[in-house]
Amino acid sequence: MTPPSSSATGHVLPPAALFVQRFSSTPRGARLARRLVFHQLDGWGVPYGSEGSDTAAQLVAELTANAATHGRVSGRDFEVTAEIVDGTVRLAVSDARGETRPPAPGAPRPAMPPLAESGRGMLLVEALADRWEVLDRPPVG
Numbered sequence: 001m002t003p004p005s006s007s008a009t010g011h012v013l014p015p016a017a018l019f020v021q022r023f024s025s026t027p028r029g030a031r032l033a034r035r036l037v038f039h040q041l042d043g044w045g046v047p048y049g050s051e052g053s054d055t056a057a058q059l060v061a062e063l064t065a066n067a068a069t070h071g072r073v074s075g076r077d078f079e080v081t082a083e084i085v086d087g088t089v090r091l092a093v094s095d096a097r098g099e100t101r102p103p104a105p106g107a108p109r110p111a112m113p114p115l116a117e118s119g120r121g122m123l124l125v126e127a128l129a130d131r132w133e134v135l136d137r138p139p140v141g
Contacts, residue, residue, distance in 0.1 A: 013045045013087050014044055014084055015087075017084040018081070022077040022079045025071065025072040026072075029064070037060045040082055062121045067094070070100060077096070079092075080092070094137040109122075109123070
């Protein structure tokens with residue numbers, strides 16, 4: 001996703017910045033990840049309450065909830081990366097489950113009952129992100 005330009009916010013984004021952290025694969029870990037990314041982006045010049053900050057918070061919330069719910073492996077964490085490269089915010093969330101993957105961007109999804117309480121998360125990601133993809137994560141310890 002791309003945050004608002006520096007002239008629109010009055011802040012100048014750094015040319016490059018990186019935040020990487022692992023969190024427990026729990027709802028609490030997902031909540032903490034969202035809050036820390038939200039705080040980190042503010043420190044980089046994407047202010048709280050801006051469109052870029054709110055979009056990033058929603059994306060991180062959805063992706064970390066998915067990692068804690070669908071990518072959970074007992075005793076293993078998920079990892080969140082937030083970075084700024086050439087004025088663009090890049091967010092990545094990886095979990096320990098390599099055998100289950102979300103559908104590719106634009107791929108057809110099975111029909112859901114209209115009142116289903118889950119199953120729309122990746123549709124939100126697709127709607128909010130400028131671009132997204134599913135990549136393999138190098139194995140870690």
